[in-house]
Amino acid sequence: MADLRIATLSGDYTAISGAEIEDFRGILNGESLLPGDAGYDGARQVWNAMVDKRPALIARCSGTADVINSVNFARENNLLISVRGGGHNFPGNSVCNDGLMIDLSRMTGVRVDPAARTVRAQGGTKWGAFDHETQAFGLAAPGGTDVDTGIAGLTLGGGIGWLSGSHGLSCDNLVSADVVTADGRSLTASANENPDLLWALRGGGGNFGVVTSLEYQLHPVGPEVLAGFLVYPFSKVNGFFAMVNELTDSMPDELNLITFLNAHPESGDKVCTILLCHHGSIEEGERVIRPLREFGPPLLDGVRPMPYTEAQKLAVAPAGRNNYLKSHFMSQVSDDVVDIALEYFDRITSPLSSILFQYLGNAARRVPVNDTAFGHRGALCEWATNAVFLDPGESEVHIRWVRDLASALSPFSSGAYINQVGTEAEEGEEEIQAAFGDNFQRLAALKQKYDPTNLFSHNQNIRPRI
Numbered sequence: 001m002a003d004l005r006i007a008t009l010s011g012d013y014t015a016i017s018g019a020e021i022e023d024f025r026g027i028l029n030g031e032s033l034l035p036g037d038a039g040y041d042g043a044r045q046v047w048n049a050m051v052d053k054r055p056a057l058i059a060r061c062s063g064t065a066d067v068i069n070s071v072n073f074a075r076e077n078n079l080l081i082s083v084r085g086g087g088h089n090f091p092g093n094s095v096c097n098d099g100l101m102i103d104l105s106r107m108t109g110v111r112v113d114p115a116a117r118t119v120r121a122q123g124g125t126k127w128g129a130f131d132h133e134t135q136a137f138g139l140a141a142p143g144g145t146d147v148d149t150g151i152a153g154l155t156l157g158g159g160i161g162w163l164s165g166s167h168g169l170s171c172d173n174l175v176s177a178d179v180v181t182a183d184g185r186s187l188t189a190s191a192n193e194n195p196d197l198l199w200a201l202r203g204g205g206g207n208f209g210v211v212t213s214l215e216y217q218l219h220p221v222g223p224e225v226l227a228g229f230l231v232y233p234f235s236k237v238n239g240f241f242a243m244v245n246e247l248t249d250s251m252p253d254e255l256n257l258i259t260f261l262n263a264h265p266e267s268g269d270k271v272c273t274i275l276l277c278h279h280g281s282i283e284e285g286e287r288v289i290r291p292l293r294e295f296g297p298p299l300l301d302g303v304r305p306m307p308y309t310e311a312q313k314l315a316v317a318p319a320g321r322n323n324y325l326k327s328h329f330m331s332q333v334s335d336d337v338v339d340i341a342l343e344y345f346d347r348i349t350s351p352l353s354s355i356l357f358q359y360l361g362n363a364a365r366r367v368p369v370n371d372t373a374f375g376h377r378g379a380l381c382e383w384a385t386n387a388v389f390l391d392p393g394e395s396e397v398h399i400r401w402v403r404d405l406a407s408a409l410s411p412f413s414s415g416a417y418i419n420q421v422g423t424e425a426e427e428g429e430e431e432i433q434a435a436f437g438d439n440f441q442r443l444a445a446l447k448q449k450y451d452p453t454n455l456f457s458h459n460q461n462i463r464p465r466i
Contacts, residue, residue: 001018001021001022002018003015003016003017003018004016004018004021004034004056004057005056005098006056006057006077006079006098006099006100007056007079007080007096007097007098007099008077008078008079008080009078009079009080009453009454009455009457010078013098014077014078014079016077021034021057024069024073027069028061028062028066028069028070029062029063029065029066030059030060030061030062030063030066031060032057032058032059032060033057033058033060034056034057034058035054035056040058043058043060043101043103043105044058044095044101046084046087046088046089046092046094046095047087047088047148047317047319048088048089048090048092048321048322048323049319049320049321049322049323049392050092050322050323050324050392050395051091051092051095053092053095053096053097054097054098055082055095055096055097055098055099055100055101056098056099056100057099057100057101058100058101058103059100059101059102059103060103060105060106061102061103061104061106061107062106062107063107063212064178064180064186064212064213067102067104067180067210067212068180068184068186070100070102071102071180071181071182071184071209071210071455073100074100074102074455075182075183075184075453075455079099079100080096080098080099080100080457080458081096081099081100081101081102081455081456082094082095082096082099082100082101082102082458082459083101083102083206083210083456083458083459084101084102084103084104084105084124085104085105085123085124085150085151085152085153085211086105086124086125086126086127086148086149086150086151086152086153086154087105087150088126088146088148088149088150088153089153089419090323090324090325090386090419090420091420091421091422091426092422093206093422093458093459093460094153096458099458102210103124104122104123104124104152104210104212105124106124107122107123107124107125107212108121108122108124108125108126108129109121109122109125110122110125110129110130110133110134111133112133112136112137112139112218114137114139117139117217117218117219118175118215118216118217118218119133119134119139119141119215119216119218120213120214120215120216121133121151121213121214121216122212122213123150123151123152123210123211123212123213123214124150124152125150125151125152126147126148126149126150126151127143127144127146127147127148127149127150127151127154127312128147128148128309128312128313130151131143131147131308131309131312132309134218135221135222135223135307135308135309137218138220138221138222138223139218139219139220139221140163140218140219140221140222140308141163141167141170141173141216141217141218141219142159142160142161142162142163142164142167142168142169142170142172142173143159143161143163143170143312144159144160144161144170144312145160145161145162145258145275145312145314145315145358146312146313146315146316146317147309147312147313147316148316148319151170151214152211152214153206153419154170154419155170155171155174155201155202155214156171156201156203156204156205156206156211157171157203157205157374157417157418157419157460158170158171158203158374158376158417158418158419159171159419160358160360160361160364160382160417161256161361162227162256162277162279162311162312163219163221163256163279163361164256164360164361164363164364165251165252165253165254165255165256165361165362165363165364166219166253166254166279166361166362166363167219167363168361168363168364168366168367169203169361169364169367169372169374170216171201171202171203171372171373171374172202172363172364172367172372173216173217173218173219174198174201174202174214174215174216175190175191175215175216175217176188176189176190176191176193176198176214176215177189177190177198177201177211177213177214177215178211178212178213178214179197179201179208179209179210179211179212180209180210180212181208181209181450181451182209182450182451182452182453182455182456186212187209189201190215196446196449197446197450199372199373199446200373200443200446200450201373202372202373202374203372203373203374203375203418203436203439204373204436204439204443204446204462205418205459205460205462206456206459206460207447207451207456207459207460207462208446208447208450208451208456209450209451209456210456221279221308222279222307222308223307223308224282224305224306224307224308225277225278225279225285225305225306225307225308225311226277226278226279226282226285226286226289226303226304226305226306227276227277227278227303227304227306227310227311227314228275228276228301228302228303228304228306228311228314229273229274229275229300229302229303229314230273230274230276230289230292230293230296230298230300230301230302230303231264231265231271231272231273231298231299231300231301231302232271232272232273232274232295232296232298232299233269233271233296233299234269234270234271234272236272236295236296237261237272237342238338239295240259240272240295241259241333241338243292243295244257244259244274244333244357245332245333246291247291247292248359248380248381251359251362252278252280252284252288252362253361253362253363254278254279254280254284254285254288255276255277255278255280255285255288255289256276256277256359256361257274257275257276257277257359258274258275258276258315258356258357258358258359259272259273259274259275259356259357260272260273260274260275260354260355260356261273261341261342261345261354261355262353262354262355262356263351263352263354264299265300268351270345271299274292275314275315276289276292277311277314279308282305289303317388321352321388321389321390322387322388322389322390322391322392322395322398323386323387323388324386324387324395324398324399325384325385325386325387325402325420326384326385326403326405326406326416326420327382327383327384327385327416327417327420328382328383328406328409328410328413328414328415328416328417329360329376329379329381329382329383329413329414329415329416329417330379330380330381330382330383330409330412330413330414331378331379331380331414332380333357333380333381333383334412336412337383337409337412340405340408340409341355341383341405341409343408344385344401344404344405344408347401348401349387349389349394349397349398349401350388350389350394350398352388352389352390353385353386353387353388353389353398353401354385354386354388355383355384355385355386355405356383356384356385356386357381357382357384358381358382358383358384359380359381360376360379360380360381360382364377365377365378365379365380369437369438369439370438370439373436373439373442373443374439375415375435375436375437375438375439375440376414376415376417376437378414379414382417383409383413384417384420385401385402385405385406386402387399387401387402414437415434415435415436415437416431416432416434416435417435418432418435418436418460421435421460422460427460429463432460432461432462435460436462440462441465443462444462444463444464444465445465447462447463447464447465448464448465451464452464
């Protein structure tokens, strides 16, 4: 085969001989793909249709050995790399242009230990498959609100979910992880082995290596929870936010919720919506949410007992649409915040777009800020504005709407949610530092220890501190 032109870490290009490429492909147990190969376009596509990047080479790893070989090949040739787990990240950090994409999507094994209430899952696993296995034993770990999300990416950035009020973030339940570091070693990060690396993985993003498997603490959940949507007329919007603030002031651990300004799913009219899940007793859940039903009443009431696995599908967003999102954390949803949200909702540029507030959950907020790398324990919620649209030719107007709203809310914000942040080139160094909060300097020192050449940089990058 011909020489392969491929991007390097330094921002330029190098040529790798066809023989070297074939040698690399030969040592992989999984398949490898070049542009033009059958399956290449499918492998480079991710959930967000705005992400249209073309790696020079894709290594679809079948296991840890393939990951080690891929990392060694990238390091020896100074290649730009990206790492794909579930492929659900909004900014599309998992796919790089012209570099090597290390693809874990075939690594999806899950093994539950019901006696120890733990589970170990490979780095390409998605939460839907994870929940399917753990719920067979009546167990679960906090795992976001969308079954299509990958466990690795969500956990490494924090991981807010329906169980976060009782059991914290996904990263708070990470017991150990297997990590291939930049020098090609496979390390275990746990309380007993490389505990500083475990600390960094609990909210520090993909900066420290390729996480090939993750072990979580599990908790009894279900089999049924009380969950669903409550949709209210937009004429109730001012009282709506006051009602939600009153509820969240005394919200029980078993409840978590997301509020939306969005379009009615049938009429297209503007509405305000609550998506909630209460994972305690059904009777207690009905009592807790009674004030929500009495406010209004709602136009639509979809809250009912359902399997936890079904509740995890309530917020699934369709693949193949263009999504552009900004989000930050905030300590309160004040009147000023509501006024700004309503001003921009009034000029929304797509009926598919929304403004939301996702609550962190009580237990997640009780963890001391320095116990993990996740830096926003003082936040009440994450606000997010997501432009969703079908025609990529309309991108500019929708992106401008999101950025203008984000700018208007910045005085009330405490830093971005790292899982929604793009690369340093896209976001800027200051935005990324703020996303890690007070933990940034410690993370930079650990980056120097585990990845001194910044091999893992196509992410919410922390530069090594020398």
